[in-house]
Amino acid sequence: MVAPRPPGPRSPTLEQVAEYAGVSRSTVSRVINQVSTVDPELREIVERAIEATGYVPNHAARSLVTRRTDSVALVVSEPAGREFAEPFLSRIFTDPYLGRITAGALEVLRPEGIHLVIMPADAPAHQQVLRYLRQGHVDGVLIISSHVADPLPQQLCDLHVPAVLSARPGRPLPMSYVDVEQQTGARLAAERFIALGRKHPATVCGPLDTTAGQDRLAGFRSALAVHGYAWVPAEPGDFTRAGGERAARTLLTAYPETDALFVANDLMAEGAMQALRDLGRRVPEDVAVVGFDDSVSALACRPQLTTIRQPLEEMAAEMARLLLARIREPEGRPRSVIFHPEIVERGSA
Incomplete structure (x- = not known):
């Protein structure tokens, strides 16, 4: 049973959570920062103390220390110069492809406490999206683009923004990607x-x-x-x-x-x-x-x-894993992961 929240006019501090849980301040900090080496029983004690005290982590302050936003952008990129039968926003939000990619990425990102920001980047919005990414509002980028002429992958490489592509790039780039055969x-x-x-x-x-x-x-x-x-x-x-x-x-x-x-x-x-x-x-x-x-x-x-x-959910999950690895180790070697397709026979052939 969770004990009643201690009274007080101000938000509880990290030290008060530690005192309530009977652990050190550093242990509470490790739990809040989702350090994987924390003992599960100890983690549960701290989480109960956080709930009981009503402690709310100061993510803004933590971001200043860690330089992390705990956010990742899913950018649907569309370069200029192409004509489609349907408007861009209508296409991306009705195409089942995007829904499956989003679901697969969230399977990996959500347990890590990382938010996914979906950003359409057609030609009118391209510079706005690039400026947002350049300003460090997210820790990394999942790019849905297979267009050979799309400048965004190269631009992110030039800016040293951690990114992973949803397909083989049109020209060689030092960027991880996931694709199917x-x-x-x-x-x-x-x-x-x-x-x-x-x-x-x-x-x-x-x-x-x-x-x-x-x-x-x-x-x-x-x-x-x-x-x-x-x-x-x-x-x-x-x-x-x-x-x-x-x-x-x-x-x-x-x-x-x-x-x-x-x-x-x-x-x-x-x-x-x-x-x-x-x-x-x-x-x-x-x-x-x-x-x-x-x-x-x-x-x-x-x-x-x-x-x-093509197993899109599994491919998107792998994209998310590659991106997290890149964020944690920016100088790591870019990787490609290629999945195997299979035919599913139904009534049309």
Whole structure:
């Protein structure tokens, strides 16, 4: 049973918490700062004393000493010069990708007492976001960006801001990143079509100014080349549902014989299947469809979407772990962690 809070007009001090718990001031400080070597029983005693006394740690004062904010930014970066079928803010907050990345990162950050700040960084907000990061409001940055021309990763390297990328960078950088074997995933889609006996495969690929778009297209084409396909039709989309629908209409108009369609993410695949319905093409009878991600969009499709699963929650958790390691050891060697994809067979192929 927790003892009643001691009376007093002022907030209790660290020393009063230590006296109440019967421990030293340094022990209380170690518990508050989440030092992992504190004995669990001792930690519980101190936490009870904090609750009983109503002590509130002075995070501002602690930040002056530790130079830590206990906050990490999740920056969704979008460089200038690209057109999308949907507005930027609408895309990032309706795309299941961001929700899964956020959930995976929080699994690691929340137990460490670290807050996650989501920051959209499209072209109009880019300098504002960069200024915020430069001013030290967060301890590090998780960057969602695979755009080859995005200047933000290089800028953060130049500023020595701890950061981890969600994909292989477009050019070599001394920055940790997490990715999936993109070409392997696309190869699994191609092999599925070959196993089904499809003769006219095509792809709605991702944006070709992204590493994911480039790698998935290259993997799909190279896997089919082994089976004698010297050319595979492709139409770039923008990773949105509307963009996938638009690209599929263009592709199917130009190549009506298409009987197998690899779509570079599930959200675009959902749009592509709408285009197929509008054109009177049945899935999978007339056209087999395979997506990429294994997101909630795959389950929303009718029939449900066969797709390439990338374990986004696990990938985001690894990003968070790499970032915490970088924050604690700024001079440590940057690391890459590559995950393995797998095909999830459902009704579309």
